[in-house]
Amino acid sequence: MNAPASLMEKDRTTPVKERLVVIGNGMAGCRAVEEVLARDPARFDVTIFGAEPRVNYNRIMLSPVLAGEKAFDDIVINGEDWYADNGITLVSGDPVVAIDRATQTVVAKSGRVEPYDRLLIATGSDPFIIPVPGKDLAGVVTFRDLDDVDKMLAAAETGGSAVVIGGGLLGLEAAHGLSLRGMKVTVVHLMPTLMERQLDEAAGYLLKSELERRGQTIVTGGDTAEIIGKDGHVAGVKLKDGREFAADIVVMAVGIRPATGLAKAAGLEVERGIVVDDHMVTSDPAIMAVGECVQHRGACYGLVAPLWEMCRALADAACEQPSGYEGSVTSTKLKVSGIDLFSAGDFSGGDGAEDIVMRDAARGVYKRVVVKDNKLVGAVLYGDTADGNWYFDLLKKGEDISDIREALIFGQAFASGGALLDPNAAVAALSNDAEICGCNGVSKGKVIETINAGACSLDAVRSTCKASASCGSCTGLVESLLALTLGGEVQSGPKTLCKCTSFSHDDVRRLILEKNLRAIPQVMQELHWTTPDGCSSCRPALNYYLLCAWPGEYEDDQKSRFVNERLHANIQKDGTYSVVPRMWGGLTNPRELRAIADVVEKYNAPMVKVTGGQRLDIFGIKKEDLPAVWADLNAAGMVSGHAYGKSLRTVKTCVGSEWCRFGTQDSTGLGVKLERMTWGSWMPHKFKIAVSGCPRNCAEATIKDFGVVCVDSGYELHVGGNGGIKVRATDVLCKVSTEQEAMDVCAAFIQLYREQAHYLERTAPWIERVGLDHVKAGLFDDPDSVNRLAARFRYSQTFCQDDPWAERAAGKHAELHQHLAEVRPLQVEIA
Amino acid sequence: MMIGDWLDIGSVDQITPGTARTLPVVGADEIAVFRTQKNEFYALVNKCPHKQGPLSQGIVHDNVVTCPLHNWNISLKTGEALGEDKGCVPTVPMRVDAGRMYLLRSAVVGSRAA
Structure with missing residues (x-):
């Protein structure tokens, strides 16, 4: 734009920056600013207005926060220092209420007036509230921001029942979180199939069965008639067919609509969303818009991936290197732990569309790809989503797949005739804009750029561009990219914990705390263990790490303990055990010595030895006799000496x-x-x-x-x-x-x-x-x-100083010591 | 099923998933009965082919047990040592029916590690 002459004069002494005002401190607004800063950090003076009283966070990670898998701090994208470091003024908790295009100013609720040269509207979307009686009762919430999550968590604290209206992506994630938080959850979905916009009927059925198996009640074809209240608070949901479900909280997750109020009031062109061109510019050339509030070539988006692409085009245009946005093909992954689900493109069938389907009931796998004019146009994967990125890439590029059609459904490795069984070759075949890390929106090109800029190890890539730093599911891809880009010069990072994981000991310990992981199966699931239940190296390690991280809360997993710690005695080469009672500081007395002597005689212990640590070690005790030996030693006032423990x-x-x-x-x-x-x-x-x-x-x-x-x-x-x-x-x-x-x-x-x-x-x-x-x-x-x-x-x-011998002597875990039964010739005695 | 061929050794819920229990046999080798986390059941002679360690006391992962003495990994399916180690422990045919566990009688009485 042309600067006024007076400013041109001033330019010669102190450069004057253009003022960029951003309405919306969400993912779109901040990502757009990041992209602009990356291109030209000196171009704009940036002011960001946010309605929520907090810094910018990753809204798509609200589901893990609700589920207790992450804390708010984990999902902050830009902390306060980011605003300070980049000279950005953040006005949080003070929403913009009007745009005055004539004077190029915005007015905030507090009365603050902020002038702009360029304005960016990134107001996102509002949850859609179905207009039924009772929609305004206390206890009816949406699932849009952290305040909503806080309300749900508060409700979950007292237990009870929750009804989630809407069985789409957001509704199911809310239901999953509430269910994990201990609520009895019912999902009411209007359509006959869950997530019908992303899933076909078969995949929807598998998903429904899995959720029901996990204890949720799923009502499809359920049309809400009213929300029933009692004393001003929600008490239940009534359907048009007369069915009623009790509820202490109702989550309305039926959809979103672009938040266009400000734009409309300012006289910008608005249809379903704020209409923008390929450079994200609205009908006013000084005003841009980006994210869920916009309508581009007739389409509105409610997913995160298009947002990255829009922000790129916007920043290119704002920094005068226009590239243009051409719309997005979107893909979806459901963030419900333990359920692998992927969908992309169009699978509604139609003229000329052909389906290729594969099912493997034993593994719970369903795959369907839709082909039209020799091109892949849609894919639904349930249970095995490993090839999701590959299908998505084929789909976006619109490649002719006639050569690989026969093997298409079996995935990339098979379809490439075995040539791509080498994982590096498979990754090499991906296009540069293929998404590598879904959690942090990092493309293959970006990872390669990061590696070329000097990140020579997995750790360096993780800390620089964040790829593979969150859930780790793309670690293999990043490692392949390192190998491809650097050849033999990849620096091996710290040793992994064991062969079941790509994470090091330090990573696992950090992630247990960051992701608030509370049980071994949860660690294995969330950190993408490659084995079903670990190995003899990682199981004891994880048990210890969890025990150390959550004292008093984590329940020790006996099956992950090495035998000595499980039986509280030291196994010897002949399968018997040695027993070392504690002698505080190496001191003992006649009563203890007599008790030890009695045990040695009573159980025919073949040897007693003084140890290097100033204790007496009784050898040759059978595992069945251990509780009785301990009872005798306890009676003389002695407790476990932990000669067997990592302790x-x-x-x-x-x-x-x-x-x-x-x-x-x-x-x-x-x-x-x-x-x-x-x-x-x-x-x-x-x-x-x-x-x-x-x-x-x-x-x-x-x-x-x-x-x-x-x-x-x-x-x-x-x-x-x-x-x-x-x-x-x-x-x-x-x-x-x-x-x-x-x-x-x-x-x-x-x-x-x-x-x-x-x-x-x-x-x-x-x-x-x-x-x-x-x-x-x-x-x-x-x-x-x-x-x-x-x-x-x-x-x-305070949780560790109960004598483990005493509880065993009293009969706890008797199954660890007793035989199942004993077989004598021609008969069996059940114990 | 011929009842006489199969020995009822008790109810499945006597073994916690991911653990094993022992079954001494008078005049023959003790047997270790395993239940994996996936609820598969296996019976093997309770002696590691390496130094006769009690496999029943090892950590069970997938369908493998790690011997508590020297960390040999033994396949519960075949009794074979896995990885670089060589050796095999006799397995005992086992079946589960209506919540009860049964071992093949002839294999129980005849089980003696070579």
């Missing part, structure tokens, strides 16, 4: 100042206190402590995971020692002057190790890997860290 093993002590002529402090007493504090805790690996009363170090504290060496002036604290295969002497962590400080640092160090080390990594290799400075920084950089870590450790300990 605190022993605190070894010397006699210290109480007896020793060289002793400087009460090392025995401190050892007993440390053991009382730390026993029962689960850790990444076994953990040994020792306390020596003087630098002669008789308790060998400098080869322990945590060692205390007492000196006249206090306590030297040592960490990371190991007397195993590779002997490693400890590093000095710090020196403290009181027992209490020694205990606090011990608790804090253990918690840091528990939260950060990889499963089966002792403190020695952990410290070698991350560096002593990292450990010191984690403990001491912030003066409050020790207290916070120690508090978390002590909290977790």
Whole structure:
């Protein structure tokens, strides 16, 4: 546009930017601004108005928030620093109420007037409310923004019933979330098939059966007559055929309509949506519009993918390198965990359209592709959506598929005659604008660009362009792109947790917290484990990570425990077990010694041995006898010694100042206190402590995971020692002057190790890997860290210090110890 | 089914999915009875072909058990060691009918690892 002469004058001294005002702080508005900034960061002064009082977040991820799979912080796209860093003024919670085209200003609800050179309308859409009696009752909500989610969560807290009106994408995601939150959910859908705009009847049926199997009630062909109220609050939904469903909350998810009110009032051309040209410009050349509020070549879109393409065209035009938007072919994936569903294009049949269908009932797979004039025009996949991207790509490019038609339904690998069985070749065959990461809207071209710009590892790609950083389902594709782009120069990232996953230990631990994952099957599902139920490496690791992440809430999974931790004893080469009762700090007394002697005789234990950790180890106990042995030891006041666990093993002590002529402090007493504090805790690996009363170090504290060496002036604290295969002497962590400080640092160090080390990594290799400075920084950089870590450790300990032997002796998990039955010649005795 | 050929060893719900229980046989090898997470049932001699570790105490994943002594992976279907390891443990034909588990009687009494 032409700048006024007076401004041209001013340009010579201070450059004046055009003022770009954006109405709408949602995905479309912000993405458009991002695209503009990426092209020319200096062109505009940007002001964004948002009706919601918060920063920009990923609206399509509201479903996982409702389902408890993500927290709000996880779905923020641009935090406050993004606005600040880019000099953007964000006016949130103050919606624009009028556009004055004559003076080129917008007026906000507060009365604020903002002038613009270019205006961008990105007001999105409003949920459609069906005009039935009762629609305004308290407890009738839509599913559009975070406030709606909050209302649903509040309702779910008290349990009860929910009715979701609308069995489309949004309605089913709402129903799934409410169902996971413990509500009894009924979905009322007007049409005979769920998601009829995306699914054909067969796939709709499979989906309905699966949802019913999960406990939802699905009513198709249900026409809502009224919403019944009681005392001003919703109480149920009545259908026209007379059926009634009780409801404590009703979610209206029947559809959306473009939010065009502002544009219409300003006199812009509006039909179903705000009419825009290929450059997203409205009937006023100074005003652009983008997203769900627009109508482009007659079409309105309610999905996220077209939005990326629109924003690209808009930014190109705004920065004077017009490219043009030509409309989108859309595809859909349902975000309901455990249900794989994909649909794209047109599958309604019609003249000249031919169907190719494949079903595999045993695997619950249904695939249908629709071909017209030798081109793929539609695809519906249920149960196996691996080829979704490939079909979608064929569809968008409109390629002639006559050569591969016979094998088309079997997917890309098969259709390419085996040539593409090499996954890299399959990825190479995708076009540059093929979507790689659905969660973050990243195309193949963008990933390659990121790699060429220096991201040489999976981790680097994840942190730079976000591809594969959310759910990980596209990790294989990204790895192929790395291999294709860099050849042999791919830097291998950190080792994966095991062969079942592409994620490293650190990634898994981070994602458990970020995605709020609460159970092993959920981790495997959400992080796309390649095996049905893991392996003997990842199962114990995940069990520990969940236990550490959610103390007191996560229920320990016994089948994911190594035998020793399941039977609370150490398996020996002949299949019998050894039993080590706890002796606090290595101290014992006649009563304990008598009890141990009695057990040895009563159960014919062939050997008793003094261990390196100052305990007595009773060998040769059968698994059936373990509960009785424990009952006898419990009776003498002894509890489990955890000699079998990835846990605190022993605190070894010397006699210290109480007896020793060289002793400087009460090392025995401190050892007993440390053991009382730390026993029962689960850790990444076994953990040994020792306390020596003087630098002669008789308790060998400098080869322990945590060692205390007492000196006249206090306590030297040592960490990371190991007397195993590779002997490693400890590093000095710090020196403290009181027992209490020694205990606090011990608790804090253990918690840091528990939260950060990889499963089966002792403190020695952990410290070698991350560096002593990292450990010191984690403990001491912030003066409050020790207290916070120690508090978390002590909290977790409140759930761990029940003697596991006592509950087994009382009969818990008897099936782990007893035989199923016993077979004698010619007969069987059922136990 | 000939009842006489099959030995009723109890109800399926005595075994938690993803675990195993033991069945000692007087005069022959102890048998481990597995139930996978997918609710498939398998019976094998309770001895790893490597060092005779009790397979019943291993972690079960898919239809594989990992021996608790040295982490050999044994196929529950075939009794064969998987991966680089070589060896095989005898399997016992098993069937489940109306919630009861049955082992082939002749295989139970004759089961003795070579």
